[in-house]
Amino acid sequence: MIRFESVSKRYPDGTVAVDELDFVAPSGQITVLVGPSGCGKTTSLRMINRMIEPTAGRILIDDQDVTKVDAAQLRRGIGYVIQHAGLFPHRTIIDNVASVPYLLGTDKKQARARAMELIERVGLDPRFAKRYPSQLSGGQQQRVGVARALAADPPVMLMDEPFSAVDPVVRDQLQDEFLRLQSDLGKTIVFVTHDIDEAIKLGDQVAVLRVGGHLAQLATPAELLSRPVDEFVAGFVGRDRGYRALTFATVGELAVHDEQTVTMGAPVPSRADLDNWILVVDAANVPQGWLNLAELRPDHTTVTAEMLYRGGTLATQGGSLREALDACLSSPSGRGVVVDSDGTLLGSITAAEVLGLIEKRRPGAAAVTGSGSERR
Amino acid sequence: MTALATSSSSSPLHFWGYFMDHRSTDLSWLWSHTWLSVVPVVIGLLVALPLGWLARRYRFVYPPLISLTGLIYTIPSIALFVLIPPLFGLKSLDPKQVPIALTLYSIALLVRVVADGLASVSEDTVQAATAIGFKPLGRFFRVELPIAVPVITAGLRVALVANVSIVAVSGTIGMSNLGQLFTLGFQNSTTGPYYPPIVLGIVLCVLLALVLDRIVIILNTLLTPWRKAVRS
Structure with missing residues (x-):
């Protein structure tokens, strides 16, 4: 569980990126932070693994204040996936995936065996293991990014617009596989996106942030679509939200007609x-x-x-x-x-x-x- | 030396005969020329690495550092050779003054190369390295520096070739290296131009530069197997 307690980030020039943010990302669930650019969603995410330090408030992972842990140690225990994968161009795919186990001092052979397992798990051909990132497509690189984040089996994963830079067809595919993976793994995930459709598709709960780093609404996707709290959220979730809300509505059996x-x-x-x-x-x-x-x-x-x-x-x-x-x-x-x-x-x-x-x-x-x- | 009798021809093409006649001297000059070209670049790189890192880590350091090193590079080599002894408390014509000057030139050239090489590492890669738990030093040696290798080796090639030619200049102030061949050529051009040592000097300098350049290219290939990988 990740808990934000009145977390703020104020820069020396007076800009407030995040303002008194309070929320809980429950264990084993996907919490999506969504909002327009400048809403502080990425800043909030990066405060969890101390890439950015908050100026006020506390962030707790399983009741442990993150600022009380050595930053590098903390980060090795948190999976991290970013937009362009950020792979190491000079390392083969298998060594990219094994990066965190190497850092943790895991035996090289064991680390590679684990990496190989993950490469297959994220749906990559095992033959890619010995290739370099530049030989892979954007979508494939992103899978490697996910595998790398999972390599040390961290309980917590942070994902910063991981599927934004790939084409819509591949994005859809990656999202589906990600959900399938998560249903097996049950990680505690904080996921940042600017795409409300992605938020609704992936989130167990969605936090809509408004510019200036205020939390506008935290709700399940179905609730968000049916009961946006204000004009801002209503506008952000979009005009065809009535139609989209049907995504979450099922009927037991459709009574069908025979078709010639x-x-x-x-x-x-x-x-x-x-x-x-x-x-x-x-x-x-x-x-x-x-x-x-x-x-x-x-x-x-x-x-x-x-x-x-x-x-x-x-x-x-x-x-x-x-x-x-x-x-x-x-x-x-x-x-x-x-x-x-x-x-x-x-x-x-x-x-x-x-x-x-x-x-x-x-x-x-x-x-x-x-x-x-x-x-x- | 029984040289003059057998190498009496002053034709430029006679450089090979001249070389055969003065083999041991020429080879020892080539040897010291090689060391004088290589060692300062190696030391220069070792000094440039932390400076380049500094210029990359603290962006405000970059502009003044680049201006300063650029300034050093504009000092003519002959002037620098003369300036070194008083600055470093050496006798004039100390064997250390040339390597010191060349090291300064190498640092001047390589600081910028290292800083630019580190800047060539994509921000995403650096962010990802930090986010998965690399500490700054580990990140520098295991991520940033290996990725900067192609840019740095490109700079090394320039520095080495430049040094080969600057070392030759130091021959004119009496240091024993291939530059001596040019001095000899001029000194022996009493009645008419005496080409063989001059041409030999040029040929050996060019060969040395080519060989050193090739070694750096091979090193670069060995250090960056990932760059050969083409999209398949």
């Missing part, structure tokens, strides 16, 4: 049951896209890949209402495709039906079919 399908490579059916749209699946019954019978040319006799509309997203049975609604809105036929956890087709659902479910889970609405449970 045609298999890839099969003859094009002459007519469709409902309208002109027919769902195309592969041999394993995994949805591939939609076929519009009204647009076919005479030479289109069998279903081929280039005839498909692939724009629709898929909703997973048991997933969030946001996913379900998005599947409907993005589907060219207006029918959202629902799959099970293996990705095979279960059926379809309409936007009106999803909205019905959303209506029912409003406070004061009639009892919801299934359980309107919150995900976190």
